[in-house]
Amino acid sequence: MSLDDWLANGLLVEHRTSHQEIADLFAIVKRDLRECQTGTHSPEWQLRIAYNAVLQAARAALAAGGYRVPQREGHHYYALQSLAYTIGLDYRIPFAIWMPYARSAILAITFAPARCRNGKPKMLSRL
Numbered sequence: 001m002s003l004d005d006w007l008a009n010g011l012l013v014e015h016r017t018s019h020q021e022i023a024d025l026f027a028i029v030k031r032d033l034r035e036c037q038t039g040t041h042s043p044e045w046q047l048r049i050a051y052n053a054v055l056q057a058a059r060a061a062l063a064a065g066g067y068r069v070p071q072r073e074g075h076h077y078y079a080l081q082s083l084a085y086t087i088g089l090d091y092r093i094p095f096a097i098w099m100p101y102a103r104s105a106i107l108a109i110t111f112a113p114a115r116c117r118n119g120k121p122k123m124l125s126r127l
Helices: 003-008 019-035 043-064 075-081 095-111
Strands: 113-115 121-123
Touching: 019 043, 043 075
Parallel strands: none
Antiparallel strands: 113 121
16 A cells, blocks of 8 residues: 555545645644643643644645545544555554654654655655
8 A cells, every 4th residue: 555545545535735834734733732831721731732743744745745635534544554664654553553653653754754655755854
């Protein structure tokens, strides 16, 4: 399976992104990572905020590759599972295990190449 297969099966749609869109998504990621560590929220809210940070990072990685997940049932699932293709995150690792490493995943997305449909690597920081 690949992101192109997901596209062919309607799980993704093509998406033209911009530097501003990626910057906006990473602004949300940074805000949420900071906010979930303040200690002013219940553990449940901290998890929700951290979850949103990872979700937005996954959306940024997809956008950098020229894709987005359509807004319908399961869109969070596919956005998170796409990390296996965009940054090489092993999707078999349960979410609860890699969640504490969200910051590392965000850094990997920022500095690692995202594969574009044409197979050429594209650095997110160059968008």
